[in-house]
Amino acid sequence: MPPILHYATLLSALGLSVVHAMDNGLAITPQMGWNTWNHFGCGISQDIVVDAAKALVANNLTQFGYEYVLMDDCWHADSRDPDTGAPRADPTKFPDGIKGVADQIHALGLKFGIYSDAGMYTCGGKFGSLGFEEIDAKTYAEWEIDYLKYDNCFNEGRSGTPKISFDRYANMSNALNATGRPILFSLCNWGEDGPWNFAPTIANSWRISGDIMDSFDRFDERCPCTSVIDCTYAGFHCAMTRIIDFAAPVLQKARKGAWNDLDIMEVGQGGMNFDEYVTHFTFWSMLKSPLILGMDLTNMSNETLSIITNDAVIALNQDDAGSPANRMWKRDVSDGGNLQLWQGSLVNNTFVIALLNTSPKEQTVEVDFYDAFFDQGKAYQQMSWQLSDLWQKDSQGKWGKNIGTFQGSMKVTIGT
């Protein structure tokens, strides 16, 4: 059920955006990197983290913008330091300590992230940071951490209004800023209380839903909400295209330095086919999600590598306009599932459109430029457009093949 994607290059200027977000100057474009969770879960160690960092470099991923190595849950010792209350790493799994790992990551030219939780315990049952924000932020800075993913388990009921959630997360945001070290703050409260509304001034990104599942569209009861705007139980096991559905209404709340996080990608994990992972990567890019890889970097297929290194698609994500694509329509298909038209604005007079087919059959659709350029108005709707397919290479081997000029509409056939 893959989409066909097209670029449209033409005359149009976009306005400038100014950063009004958390005051750390980070994530002016969505952050890119790798995280331990999707592949390794709680079974992490110093070797796993450092080996992944080395593989990131060895695969030349840094040249595509991937720079953060993120160590998720379960790095912790059984308890905090009994004297100081400071966090400690598991001494067996991390013999060099977190600072030692950070040094090795930094020596590779990469940045290093850590994980904690705005609650009594982390989701994996380790000590949380609720009530320990200052000493934790201070310790992270001493360890030369560059990034904090901050989760929501065991939060002692401190949710229910945007104010309650804001206050809980602002405590850590302020503590991080107070360290003087720029630490990217990745808020992860699964969309509770609407972080797209309350978080832009205190975080560089915020998760919008329950955790992703490595599936194109399977419904799973553990991800029960039908929308994120009034979801009181985010759950987990959310299929990839369900997260796209979740994102649709809130995308426009993103801005430079403050992004909607659609969760770590599943590309290369095995639960979807090649075309589905192409769709996954394209939409995460177009919708301005952080691009965080989740597969085993030390054991990647060439197919996987080809997807995550499509620099034309990455450019959609890192485009300086910082403008997420919008869903222009979503239409049920009689075969089941639906078709969707998405469009996004880019700098330098370019736009991107994408069609998504979640039905079980191939679909042919006539894309009316009235819909594609509804936001831009008549002049754009009537122009002729040169189309570039971002998933084909041109004669010089660069992603983005010119496939002709279209006016008024274009006919597209989308596989399954």
Next chain:
Amino acid sequence: MPPILHYATLLSALGLSVVHAMDNGLAITPQMGWNTWNHFGCGISQDIVVDAAKALVANNLTQFGYEYVLMDDCWHADSRDPDTGAPRADPTKFPDGIKGVADQIHALGLKFGIYSDAGMYTCGGKFGSLGFEEIDAKTYAEWEIDYLKYDNCFNEGRSGTPKISFDRYANMSNALNATGRPILFSLCNWGEDGPWNFAPTIANSWRISGDIMDSFDRFDERCPCTSVIDCTYAGFHCAMTRIIDFAAPVLQKARKGAWNDLDIMEVGQGGMNFDEYVTHFTFWSMLKSPLILGMDLTNMSNETLSIITNDAVIALNQDDAGSPANRMWKRDVSDGGNLQLWQGSLVNNTFVIALLNTSPKEQTVEVDFYDAFFDQGKAYQQMSWQLSDLWQKDSQGKWGKNIGTFQGSMKVTIGT
């Protein structure tokens, strides 16, 4: 998809209403004027504002009741005055300062409005008023401002219960009252937490939904709620007839000095046809929304001018009874869309009824006076009524042509 509208003039007395609203004596009838946002967005300047004011006068719009010139977002300097914390205008775009612009507006016999936001930043990313209510209100009064539109972006999570929202907006309401200058307070929190319930004592009007889009009825995912009474994400890009749907249940919360604001009108902006704009203007009038123009006043068509100067329709809005029309029924049409019957009570024994057709085809409907006068009871249902069509002119060239007398029911054909 335009409606046909009819007036019914006959015998009936309405009770008196008393003002119980924000204590500034303003907006006894819904405010009328013009706002920069819909046409100019963030690209405003002193010249744009003053030229619009001159055009308002030159087009004789003042004689129809339009009196406020409203300068929306992006008038701001990069920062507040570092010494006093007072707000400052962009010195390049507003060389005479806001006070200078106000003087020019006042010299034209008009009133002048400004914009700010009950948050850390405005929606356009300028400095907001949260925590600066007193100095901002004081400065506005010194600048001789007559009107404040007060927005909701970047509000630091201060929403989620009516109490939290009330407190945040009451801070500015009290600050405005404390200046001693009557400043119309136009609350704009997009309907969050039910301003129709909490705002009548602290504001002269309140927005009920996400921002309007210049479209008759297109569904747009960025305006995701299906109702405003439990909407937690108002969004924007709300089509004109969707806002009418949104307004239907809450209309009766309006009263003299305290109005539901259906947003700046799109009449003359180009996204709807003549009949659709006639519908737009008629419903904004009947439903007692503030009548705030949004097109480029310096470049209006005669068609546009003819709509916004229909004094018989404006009289519906400014009628002394202050009673918004009610939707008596809404019926799905097999062609798609629906038909709606609206009725409103006016002073001097008159009523207004209107039919709205959102289906793609012409519809003929028999309006039963049992429905039209359900609220008034049997005597009114059985009376004979003289009908006056407000969008035709009589023999003397005045809007409102007598089109006959009807009893029990009347048959109406409504175009598309």
Next chain:
Amino acid sequence: MPPILHYATLLSALGLSVVHAMDNGLAITPQMGWNTWNHFGCGISQDIVVDAAKALVANNLTQFGYEYVLMDDCWHADSRDPDTGAPRADPTKFPDGIKGVADQIHALGLKFGIYSDAGMYTCGGKFGSLGFEEIDAKTYAEWEIDYLKYDNCFNEGRSGTPKISFDRYANMSNALNATGRPILFSLCNWGEDGPWNFAPTIANSWRISGDIMDSFDRFDERCPCTSVIDCTYAGFHCAMTRIIDFAAPVLQKARKGAWNDLDIMEVGQGGMNFDEYVTHFTFWSMLKSPLILGMDLTNMSNETLSIITNDAVIALNQDDAGSPANRMWKRDVSDGGNLQLWQGSLVNNTFVIALLNTSPKEQTVEVDFYDAFFDQGKAYQQMSWQLSDLWQKDSQGKWGKNIGTFQGSMKVTIGT
């Protein structure tokens, strides 16, 4: 669309209930009386109130249990006493003052109620009691008031969680108790924040929905919620059978001294026919709503009088078990509307069942005693039952005619 009602008299004992409600010893059974609002609205005066009281006596309604004369909104002077802050009546409309009216009501052997609002203004725009609870309660006690209806308009955003609403209403409850005079406290917040959960310890009754409309089943957009358990905008103009739907899930929260209030009755007001008013009165009785009349007592038809004086039906309401009837099933009818089976437990081994038909056609239904006695179990389901029709008179002219004995099921035909 009237129901047919049947009594079943047989062997069964019910447990005792104990009062755990507001600590004033009142409303051990639902209160009965008359209120000015439905017929007179804001147009009340001393004469209207006293004349109604006299008519209540003259029509012998006191012998059926009607004892409260309730003066609703708009008795107020323009302002409180400027020196003491105490409430004052309109001196023109109430020349003898409220105390004078109370004396006249008491002299007739009746009890007297007043109205105020837990907000800045009453719904009719008079001064409210928010922040004046103590002086108001004290003044009411000095006036020898016996009953307070306490409304919810202009509440300054003080709603949104049960805690916020509880605190606001508890202020008046405590103030009333502190006077030492037993004053029945009739909470009227239209069901916001679930008074069936938070109010039983602070009030004798609580409204569950927006105001009633004198219609059997007309849908009105001004009463927009589909359920009261998560309604954030109660509105008004709620048809009679919609209020029955609203009540169904929350009925069991009632107990002695603490009742669900389905609003003032519309019986005799003219918007429904005889059978519909019979249904209205029967359900208000069975569902243990306060029985508050709302028509013009000085100008009642014999039909109206015959409904409100059916002592067998009133006995359902005042039954010592204090147990509201339950809806055992609700089934859509292909003609539109639905059929409903209700059953209630009474003292002395008796039960009541009622069928409600909201479809436009006569319906015949076989009532299975498995359903009627689902709560009581197999023994009751299999017993034979003597049926008594409460809307027919027996040979001695008493309401309740024996119509035979049934076992297992009974066939009923219900008119429209």
Next chain:
Amino acid sequence: MPPILHYATLLSALGLSVVHAMDNGLAITPQMGWNTWNHFGCGISQDIVVDAAKALVANNLTQFGYEYVLMDDCWHADSRDPDTGAPRADPTKFPDGIKGVADQIHALGLKFGIYSDAGMYTCGGKFGSLGFEEIDAKTYAEWEIDYLKYDNCFNEGRSGTPKISFDRYANMSNALNATGRPILFSLCNWGEDGPWNFAPTIANSWRISGDIMDSFDRFDERCPCTSVIDCTYAGFHCAMTRIIDFAAPVLQKARKGAWNDLDIMEVGQGGMNFDEYVTHFTFWSMLKSPLILGMDLTNMSNETLSIITNDAVIALNQDDAGSPANRMWKRDVSDGGNLQLWQGSLVNNTFVIALLNTSPKEQTVEVDFYDAFFDQGKAYQQMSWQLSDLWQKDSQGKWGKNIGTFQGSMKVTIGT
């Protein structure tokens, strides 16, 4: 409408879980025992409680794990001790006092539980513990109580956000911990404000819904919510399979020492047939609910005894992995009702699957192992599995008969 249940024994290792719950070391597996409420309601006494305890022993139920005897509501005297404020038992019904009953229970080798309410009154109208948490916990410890069920009636509006509910229940949790006596804390707020989110650190279990009704699937209006994740009125009379529906999305919030409580079981109460009770018991086990019996222990049928002593099914509940089963799919059936596939992970490389049929007819379904092992991935989906039917006995008379080996899928016929 009974399910057929199958065990699959094969190669698979599960990770270890660590306890992160209320700090009392209890309920590492779900608690098992008996409660007075479902059979005796408010009509309890010392004899009833002690006789039940003796019957528990006499029926050898202790060897299956049942160890708690739980005395629910209505053990109370009319009032607290007027001097000390301490709780007191009804001296007539409990002549030996609660401590005396506890001694007798303990002498039988059992543990003893009591009931109170986080409100002004208990649901049965006795004195509640709100504001009396410390003296009540202290008294319970003095009485040598081992378990507290803590209800939610008359809570003075102290709900509406997770924070408000957490604080109210944490008061008792902290008071119990402060006694030094390990007392299992069974939170019963009917799922309000999401205890699966806020309660794991303060309680050993939490109810998720309104009270159970002794029915397989009858819809009852008194249990009105369609989901527990946004239910504001839990009600009661919830049919058994509706509670299974309610549990589905929140099951994964359970962990060792902190369980979702699906309510006291109705097995043996008479409202369902044998197969339905088998389903009931199996699902309560698989879903890791506390297994609390509710029938009259002194008068049990052999059928009932055979259900509650199926040690293979109990082992699902007490399995050391502590992992609730998940619903893999739920499919509507054209005959009405639906079919459901459930799967759970156990220790020692075993899994459990169960099919549930709520339709009125026998259904045959092909279970695809892709679905059954979706969470485990391809290797498990393709393995061959040895199946053991937990409701048949093997040749040695032990529950769990080997019924063959299956690969890829298996066909199952499920009765009604």
